[in-house]
Amino acid sequence: MSLRSPLYSPRSPMLVLAILLSAGFLATSLLGYYAASTLLRDTILKALYLNLLIGLLVTVAVLALLYRLVVSYQRRIDAQAILDGLTELPNRRGFDLLAVQALHEAQREPKPLSALLLEVDNFKQLDSTHGHIASDQLLSGFARDLTDNVRHSDIVCRWSADAFALLLKDTDGQNGLKIAEKIRQRIEQQRYFCSGKQLRVTISIGLTTLQDEDTLHSLLSRADHALQRARQTGSNRTCVEMPHSSYE
Structure with missing residues (x-):
């Protein structure tokens, strides 16, 4: 039996991290766009959309991996809290x-x-x-x-x-x-x-x-x-x- 701690949820830090990464990437891209000349803006805009899409996919993949690692770690902690280490029976x-x-x-x-x-x-x-x-x-x-x-x-x-x-x-x-x-x-x-x-x-x-x-x-x-x-x-x-x- 695996018991999850009610005081901890891995979703909240994952969501905050996703927002921060996305905001930082978007801010950097926009600064580059407005700093460029008018002739380059169309090309930069297309590149911006492509980069945003790639960045979003990478962010989702990284967050999914981190989420699985956090959940796995939390389960091990929960198991250690309720199982006897020698016999592997409940304590x-x-x-x-x-x-x-x-x-x-x-x-x-x-x-x-x-x-x-x-x-x-x-x-x-x-x-x-x-x-x-x-x-x-x-x-x-x-x-x-x-x-x-x-x-x-x-x-x-x-x-x-x-x-x-x-x-x-x-x-x-x-x-x-x-x-x-x-x-x-x-x-x-x-x-x-x-x-x-x-x-x-x-x-x-x-x-x-x-x-x-x-x-x-x-x-x-x-x-x-x-x-x-x-x-x-x-x-x-x-x-x-x-x-x-x-x-x-």
Whole structure:
């Protein structure tokens, strides 16, 4: 998803530049015309029209190229603002934008929605033992496996250094639990080759479902509380938080 900044539009500077270039060219040509003798004016006038046409075409071509460059640059800036550089998943800012819309659609229909928070178990220990490069490779591989196990319509983001958030659209708690366990078991069986080393990891998952009165904050608060219970009760498991519990 590409989000354009509402505070910036490349059209305005392009228009100003076009006006300035055209005005400057026209002023220069007119000065040359009036400075010439009467006998040369007819010839100069024809040349003036031709030069104006050529100048206009060149100006349009240059502005079109500049516009494309500005738009491309703006898109890269927008992408960097909402995407995580390592995993290329949405970051928390990008997730907030997508999640608010998903919640609104689910509550308006209404349709079920499940929220998961996933955390790599003992990640700090893995990082200190194998190094940052291996940890980054591990997270990149984990992100790919995570997206491979959900639908294109679902929302996945990197929530923090070792945690990921997932919204499952049109998914109730029972089916959400099945998906969570499928992901957990897949990661447990996976082997990650990082910096010449073979790493195995497990994950803990907190799961909850959307309720009519939920905000994004209350929904994720329940999922986070479920994740903490999963970590405190041994890790490598999925815990479900009751929908009407409140952990603000």
